Amino acid sequence: MTAQRACALSELEQDTALRVELDGVAIAVVLDGNGEVHAIGDTCTHGDISLAEGFVEDDTLECWAHGSAFSLRTGKPLNLPAYEPVPVFEVTIDGDDVLIDTNVKKEV
Incomplete structure (x- = not known):
């Protein structure tokens, strides 16, 4: 599988x-x-909640429901109640296209 267009950078x-x-x-x-x-x-x-509805601060994304913050670089939770990481994927920018390969998890 190759990287797919996820969205436009713009x-x-x-x-x-x-x-x-x-x-x-x-x-x-x-x-x-x-x-x-x-x-x-x-x-x-922690709670099967969409992280995209959460809050971005520096290099973290915080779940709006219970406050667990995840590192955007490693996927690791930085506080409770979550204790399991989320996957992090490699991103390639090609012009205005944001490309992601769901089969390639970023090594941290």
């Missing part, structure tokens, strides 16, 4: 997550305050 708002679905995998795509694009699994491992 669709992303800084410090906001966008939910996309590729090959049946829900992904939160985030443009952080430094202009870096991240792609992590969109489902909170």
